[in-house]
Amino acid sequence: xxxxxxxxxxxxxxxxxxxxxxxxxxxxxxxxxxxxxxxxxxxxxxxxxxxxxxxxxxxxxxxxxxxxxxxxxxxxxxxxxxxxxxxxxxxxxxxxxxxxxxxxxxxxxxxxxxxxxxxxxxxxxxxxxxxxxxxxxxxxxxxxxxxxxxxxxxxxxxxxxxxxxxxxxxxxxxxxxxxxxxxxxxxxxxxxxxxxxxx
Numbered sequence: 590x591x592x593x594x595x596x597x598x599x600x601x602x603x604x605x606x607x608x609x610x611x612x613x614x615x616x617x618x619x620x621x622x623x624x625x626x627x628x629x630x631x632x633x634x635x636x637x638x639x640x641x642x643x644x645x646x647x648x649x650x651x652x653x654x655x656x657x658x659x660x661x662x663x664x665x666x667x668x669x670x671x672x673x674x675x676x677x678x679x680x681x682x683x684x685x686x687x688x689x690x691x692x693x694x695x696x697x698x699x700x701x702x703x704x705x706x707x708x709x710x711x712x713x714x715x716x717x718x719x720x721x722x723x724x725x726x727x728x729x730x731x732x733x734x735x736x737x738x739x740x741x742x743x744x745x746x747x748x749x750x751x752x753x754x755x756x757x758x759x760x761x762x763x764x765x766x767x768x769x770x771x772x773x774x775x776x777x778x779x780x781x782x783x784x785x786x787x788x
Contacts (some may be wrong), residue, residue, distance in 0.1 A: 621696035621757050623711045623764070629656045630758030635672070636737070638663040640687065640745060643738045643781060650775045651765055657758050659685075673744035677701055684759045690743040693725040693734055702726060702733035702748035708760055709735070717785040718767065722746045735763050736784035738776070 636644040641663050648661040662683070664672050670692060676682045677699070688696060696702060707725070709715055709732050719736045725746055726734030736749035747766070749759040765771055772783040 596743060598639050617716075620707070620711070620759070623713075624765060625708075625759070625761030625764055627761050627775070630658075630755045632657055632659045632685060632755060632759055632762060633662065634659050634747075634762075635662050635664055635669075635683045635686040636747075637666045637669050637677035637687065637689065637745065639666050640738050643776065643779060644687070646775050646779060647663055647766065647771060650771065654770075655761070655765070657761055659762060673701070674746070676752075680752050682752040684750060684753040684755050685747055685762065686743045686748040686750055687737040689745055690722060690725045693730075693746045693748075697726045697728045697733050697748075701751055702730045703751055703753070704733055705735075705749065705760065705763075706730075706732045712767070714758050714767065714785055714787060717787040719784045720785065735767060737766070739782040741782075 634644070634648065634761055644661055644663065648659045652658050669688070673682070673686060673692075673696065682701060709718075712718075719739055720746065722734065722739070723732055724737035726732060726748055734746035735749035737745040744783070747763065749756055749763070753759055767784060769788060772785055774788050777788070
């Protein structure tokens with residue numbers, strides 16, 4: 590009787606082992622498209638008022654060619670850090686917010702931007718992006734921002750806020766921001782330096 594039970598248990602165990610060996614592993618989800626999603630999202634973007642010309646040109650050009658729409662809010666430079674801090678305290682940051690390269694490292698260390706390292710790494714022009722802006726938003730080896738407006742004395746970077754629930758749509762704007770269209774036909778045409786050294 591006992592030997593029959595032991596044999597039955599051995600057969601059952603062998604069957605389980607065979608099933609475990611032949612089971613199909615669960616596939617990993619596909620990464621989001623390299624350019625994000627242009628799916629009709631309404632994106633809130635904050636920028637310092639000193640960048641009114643460039644930020645308005647960029648928002649208008651993006652809105653004219655995309656289903657997503659960027660709603661730009663310009664904040665006086667003197668009030669900008671306090672506005673960001675207040676919104677962060679209420680978990681009410683906009684989808685995207687720009688800031689001076691000098692302010693970005695502190696916001697990055699506080700976790701106010703989403704990690705976009707994997708998205709940046711997949712860009713075909715990743716190695717050509719202005720390194721100073723990337724470095725300003727790098728913490729613990731993770732990158733969080735891209736150049737917004739490049740200026741001789743630094744400029745501003747922009748990232749997706751930790752509070753945004755529209756990361757794929759927000760990334761679509763950032764992807765476009767570094768495209769030839771935005772860099773050459775919007776920013777360079779306005780007399781601003783490009784954020785990529787191959788343009």
